[in-house]
Amino acid sequence: MATQAKQPLTENPEAVVVRFAGDSGDGMQLTGGQFTLSTALAGNDLATFPDFPAEIRAPQGTLFGVSAFQINFGSREINTAGDAPDVLVAMNPAALKVNLASLKPGGLIIADTGEFSKRNLDKAKYGTNPLEDGSLAKWDVLAFDISALTIEAVKPFGLGNKDALRCKNMWTLGLALWMFDRDRGPLQEWLRQKFRTKPDIADANIAALDAGHAYGETAELSGPLRQVHVDPVASDPGLYRTITGAEAVSLGLVAGAQLAELPMFFGGYPITPASAILHHLARLKEFGVTTFQAEDEIAAICAAIGASYAGSLGVTSSSGPGIALKGEAMGLAIMTELPLVIVNSQRGGPSTGLPTKTEQSDLYQAVYGRNGDAPMPVIACRSPGDAFEVAIEACRIAVEYMTPVMLLTDGYIANAAEPWKVPDPANYTPFPAKFLTEKNGPANDDGEATLLPYKRDEKGARPWIKPGTPDLMHRIGGIEKDALTGNISYDPANHQHMTDLRKGKIDNIAVPDQEVCLGETSGKLAVVGWGSTYGPIHQAVGRARRKGLDVSHIHVRHISPMPANLGDLLRGFDKVLVPEMNTGQFKTVLRDQFLVDAQPLTKTSGQPFTIAELEAAIEGALA
C-alpha cells in the first residue's frame, strides 16, 4: 500500500501523474488532450484516463459536473494512467473535492482562487474555504487567481468577460507546459488551425497560453512550483503518433477491409462510448467506407448484415444496451453464416448503467448471450494501440470463416490515448474474400451442375455468394436449412448435424497459442486478464516480480474460441487469479472451459484497477 509520507516530485522523476479537473464546461478534456500531445512529442511514454460525467453540461460548479483528465507519463514504459496523481489542477472547489482523495501525499495542488467564491464553495458543500482552513496541510498548495490573470492576459483582444474566461484552460495549460519543460510551438499552431476562421479567438488563446507559461517562468515563486524534467523513454525506432482506442478500432477496420479487398459498410446508432467509431469512419469515405446512421440499434446491425449479404464487409458497433438489442440479428448472421464484425465498447451496466464509466461486464453477453446454440468468436483488445491489431484480426476471422465476430473494447480503451508506433500496412498478410462465381455441386440427373450454398471448405466455411451473380440464385434465412442445399429442413438429424457443424466451425478457428506476457510459463501464481486491465496487471506483476514473488501475467486476446494451450498453461500454476471489472465473468468462462480453480478479483466502481490494488491482491494470494 502507498505510504502516508510526503512524496513530492523530484527534479528529474521517472514518471509523473497529472490530473486536470474542472467544471464540465472548463475544457478539461481538451486541455488534457493537448497536454498529451505535447507529452508524446517530448518523447515520453504515456497513458491517459479521461473521466467525465454523462451530463453534457451539468450545472456549473456542482460535484457531479466535474470533468477530469489524468495522464501518466515517464521515461520508462507506462501502461496505466497512474494510481495517484502527483499534481492536481483544480479549476474550482468541486473539482478539488472530488479529486483530492486520490492525490499522492505531498502532491501539488494548483487551484484557481478566482473560483473559490462563497457560492462555489457552497455548491461543492465546503463549510469553509479549504485553501485557507489548513485542511490541505499534507499537500503542497499553489493557489492564485488564474481567472483574473487570464482576463488580464486576453484584455488586448476585446473579448467579453465570458469569452475571456474560456481561455482559462489555455492559461493553465501554458503553466503546465512550463512546469514540464515543453515546447509551445505545436500547440500554438494547433490553436491557429482550430480557430482559423476566428483569428481573434486564436490570438486570445495563444496569449493566455503564453501568459501561463510566462507566469511559471518569471514569477518569483518560492515554494512548490518548480520545473520538472522527465526524460524521453527509450522506444523502438520508428514513426510514432498518439492514438485512442476508438481511433485504433476505426483504422483497424479500414485496414481489415482493405486486407479482405472489400468495401466496408458500417451501420451504427449513437450511443456512449461507441459513437466515436461512427464519427471516425464517417470521415473516411474515400477508403470505400459507407457509414449508415440507422433508426435504431437493431436496424444498424440488420443493415450491416444486409450489406454483407450483398458482398461488403458489414460492421456494426455499440455498447452494452445496444448490443443486447442486436442479439437476434447476430443469431441470423450465425444461421446464414455471413461475415460481420460487431464492436462492443463496454460501459458500466446493467441497463443504462454508467454510460461514461468503464466496465468489462458484457463478457457473458458476448460469449453466451443469444438464443439457441449460437457460437460466435469473441476477441478483446487490451490497449488503444492493440485495438488496431484486434480489429484486423476480427475482420480476418469474419471473412475466412463466414461468421459474425464480436470485438470487445471498453470505455477506458475507447477514450484513452497512448503513443503508437505507426504500423506499415505492407506487414500484414492479406486475406482476400472469395466469392463463388460458378455452381459448386455435382451434376443432377439431367447432367446439369447444381448449386450447394452450404457446402463447406476446409475451414468449415460456406461459400459467399453475392446476389447479382448469374445462375447462382438461392435463398437463405433464419429457418434451419439442409446441410448442403440450404433449403428449409425440419429434419431432426439434419438439425443435429447443422448444430454440430456451426459449433465445430467456431471451435476450430485457428487461434495462436497463448503466450505469457511477463514471467515464467509455470509457477505459484498466474494473474490472468483480458481487455483493458492489461496495463495495471502488467505493472503490478512487474513490481511483484521485482520484489522476488513467483507470479506471471497472462493476457488473453481470444476469448472464444480460446487458445488450445491455455488450459495446460493455467494448470501449470498453483493459483490462478483473474482480475476483471465485473463480478467474475471471465473467471466463470475459464472454469467452464478448463475446470481450473480460477479465483476472481473484481471491481465495478466504474474506475480502472489501480496498480496498488492488484499488487496487494498478488501479495495476498501468495501469502
Place this chain on the structure above:
Amino acid sequence: MNAPVKIETTLKDWETDQEVRWCPGCGDYAILKAVQRTLPQLGANPANTCFISGIGCSSRFPYYMETYGFHTIHGRAPAFATGAKLANPDLDIWLVTGDGDGLSIGGNHLMHVLRRNVNMQIMLFNNEIYGLTKGQYSPTSREGTKSPSTPLGSYDHPARPAAFALGAGARFVGRGFDVSKNLPEVLKAAHAHQGAAFIEIFQNCIVYNKDVFDDFAAPKGAEDRQLWLENGKPMLFAKETKGLTLDRDALCLKVVDVVDGDWEAAGVIVHDVTNRSIAHMLVEMPFGPFPMALGVLYDDPRPTFETAAIEERARASEGKDTNLAKLLAKGQTWTVSGTAQDPV
C-alpha cells in the same frame, strides 16, 4: 448505377423447386402468381432480383421465387434491404412484409425505409390477422375482432397501411388485392417508380380471417365498391355512374352521381398521381360511404437514398489520398531514432 439490361423469361423461370406451403386457398398463391407473371413483362433478370422478407406467412415468399432471396427476422426486412441496396445499388429489391411484420414489430423500420426513399418495391400483404402464430388480431384488425388473444373482441383502433406509408413520406403508394387482375399493373408501376414504392395488397387469410375483404373484393357488385385510379382519368366507379369530387368547403372528397356520362358536369376530379393532398384524402377515405381506392394512389419520385449516398461518397473522396499508410500516419507524429526524438 447501371441501367438494367432487359432479358426474356417466362413465368416458369421464376418458380423454384420448393413446395409451396401456404394453406390451400390462401391469397398468397394469387399474389405469388401475379408477381411471377409480372416479372417477365418487366424484362427483369432473376440473377439481379432479390426478394427480402421478415417473418410471417407472407415472408415465406422468397423461398418460392427463383431469384436471390433473404428470409430475415421479424419486422427488420427494411433494414436488411437498406444495407443490401447501399452495398449494391444495382440490385432490384422486392421487400415482402405483412400487417404484423411491417406495422407492428417492424413499424419503425418501415417508416424509415419510406422516409429515406431507398429504391425498392415494398409489398405489404394485409390480411388483418396474425396467421403463422394461429390467428391473433393484428394492428390492422378492425375493432371488435375476436381472436384467441381478444376473445371478447379487440378494442384498439386499426392502423391504415396506405395512410401510414404516405404519412411516413412515401413517394409511391399503390393498392391492390390478391385475386385482382389489375395487380400486375400496380406492381409494374411500383417497379417503374425510382424510390421506395409501397403497395398495400389486401390478402385473404382463408383460415383465420376468411373473406374479410369480400365487401369490396367479392366479384359480385365489385364495380360499385372499387375505384380503380388511373393517372389523368376521372375518378369514376359503378360503371361510370358515380365519381368523386372535391367538397371545397369541407376540404374532403365527396361521392357524386354522374348523369349520362357527363362527369365534368358532375365535377368529378381527374386523378393526378403527383397530387399529394388528394393522395392524403384517398388513403383517409372510409370504405362504406366511399368505394375502396385501388391502383396507383400516388406516384411522385424524388432522389433516392442510395443515389445520395453514392454522390456523397464521390464528393467526399474527390482529391483525397487513399493510401492507408498515410492515413495511419496522419496527425502530429514524431520519429524515434535510437534514443533521440524529433517531431516531424
